[in-house]
Amino acid sequence: MKRTLLILLVICSAFIGSIVGAMMTIRYLGDQPSYTSIEQRQNLKAVNYLTDSSTRFSGAVNFEHAAKSVTPAVVHIRTVFGLGSFSLNALDSYMNPHAQSSGSGVIISDDGYIVTNHHVIEDATSIEVVMNNNQRYFAKLIGKDPSTDLALLKIKARNLPFVKYGNSDTLTLGEWVLAIGNPFDLNSTVTAGIISARARNIGILRDKNNLQIESFIQTDAAVNPGNSGGALVNLKGELIGINSAIATSTGAYAGYSFAIPVSLVKKIMDDLLEYGEVQRGLLGIQINDVDAQLADEEKLDVVQGVFVRAVNKGSAAEVSGIAAGDVITAINGHAVSGVSEMQEWVARNRPGQAIEVTYRRSNTDHHVQAVLKKYDGTVQMKKPEVDYLLEGARFEDISYSRLTQLNLDGGVLLKNVDEGKWKKAGAKENFIITHIDKAPIDNVADLNRILELKKGGVLIEGLHENGEKGVFAIEW
CATH class of the missing domain: 2.30.42.10 (PDZ domain)
Incomplete structure (x- = not known):
């Protein structure tokens, strides 16, 4: 009898241990994408869309379904700009406030990936995402492409509403569309219009290698400052473009707006997700x-x-x-x-x-x-290598078991500090970095990607070796 009880106890302990281990693994790996295509992720998740494959409706035109399904997935993006030294003194921030700007973004996956315009987040030191329900997150920049005016952001969240990709190749002139964004800080504004033209080049993008791509969808849906990065959708609520520009002599809407077609958005987002930068194939x-x-x-x-x-x-x-x-x-x-x-x-x-x-x-x-070849004439695509030694400091990833003990979702261990920027900033060995400019850090690869896009003063937050919270600023 005792032997039987002992065996049952061992079996139960093993079962519980496996469950706990699985939960710890999921918690640690949950924010690391196991996919390289946003569309692949979308197709795995159920979304409430019309089953009718047609974008044309008999009888009266109805905008309600598209507006209702898409609005929760269009976010307000607020950015802070400020180069130079970063001060932890609140009085300095009050006396010398940083410049601020805002725009829109579109959630394109349930686990927090957001597409927006490059010009919305360009040179931003801090990116805040405000949801339709006023929930707030600090976002990290995964990658950007000035040549198409697109950028990919990531927030740490789960089970989010998202807008499914549509097909911009099948758009016809005169087709009804909706533009959804946050013009003039007016959250979740919906306007309607029609497709006026396709493949428009209006000469607003610039690239150092003259590789800019302008093939805009032109509509007469009202778009104003703050709409940039917002959604252009068909009547099924599918994403067909990212609103980017307006034709105006006053700075406000004057009849025509322009959106980047989703056919191009899909490819750019997958490149940024997998490589952190766009992989351009050229004819030369x-x-x-x-x-x-x-x-x-x-x-x-x-x-x-x-x-x-x-x-x-x-x-x-x-x-x-x-x-x-x-x-x-x-x-x-x-x-x-x-x-x-x-x-x-x-x-x-x-x-x-x-x-x-x-x-x-x-x-x-x-x-x-x-x-097709790259700009340098090669065809090989390389993922960025992870550098564990940055500006005189050596970093290490933290095991998921250790993160669980510390009740952290992610972080990076500052293992050694030698001469360099980190030592000059007062960083201590064994400090665990959890956030950079309020955006969460998951691992050393994440640290590399975020710091590569930073310049000027950077705010570092985390835990000291004794478990106390710590914060310091570093010039990058």
Whole structure:
């Protein structure tokens, strides 16, 4: 009898231990994405969407479903800007307040990933996310891409409402859409309009390598300052674009607004999620829009398409046989009428991927496969290496069992401090960093990513070796 009880006790203890261990593992790994595609994550989660695959409705147009389903997943983003020294003295902050700005963002996964515009968070030292229900989080910047004006943020939260990706390729002129954002700090504002045009280039983005992509969806939905980063959705409540700009001479809405198509957003978000930076595949050509004047000058037999001015040596285009004077008319079977359209279709692909290019030469169509390359001519994509030695200090990840003992969701151990910025800031060995500029830190890889995007004064929070809370500022 005693032997039986002992065996039962051992079995129960093992079962309980396995459950506790699993819970501890989930707690530690829960904020580390096991996926590299936001769309893949969305498809695993049930969302309340209309089952009808059509975006057109018989009878009266109804905006209620889309507005009701999307509004909880559109957030207000508040940013603080301030370079130079960081002071822990409240009086200094009062006498020299940092500049503030605001915009919008869209939750695209249940575990806290948010898409917004790069210009909304550019140079921000602190990013605060305010939910539709007034809940607040400090966000960390996962990655940014100025060439498309997009950025990916992450907040530490679970079971969030999110907006499912739609298909911007099937949009038609005159189709109804809704713009949802926070103009003039007016939270959760919904406006309606129609698709006015596609693949618009309005010349607002700049890139040091001239790789900016402007292929905007143009609508007449009212969009104002503060709407940037907000959602453009169809009547099913699916995300078809990220509102980014307005055409105006006054700074306020004047009839037209512009959104980045979700077809491009999806690819950029997956790049930032997996690599922390965009992986651009390039043909390596210098191009112009074809119009009637250019067609006359170059004696072309088409008045639409993309004229190849020059081909870079060793580029994907040169290898595939494309030459100066050719006119590109389609990418992967999709007709392109100008530079904006072509750049968008090419930008959806990563280095090393092959695309079919259709071009005209001597009044004849040609089809070639071109393997895209990076700006430096290579095709290899590398994930950033984790550096455990930063500015004179060595860092270590903390085991999930230790985090559980400390009742922490994440953190990084400052193992050794030698000469450098950390020692100058007064950092002590065995200090556990839990937050940087109020945003939670999970591990050393997280620390690398966040500090790479910081400059100026940075606020560090965490625990001392004796368990007491600590805070200090470091110049980065």
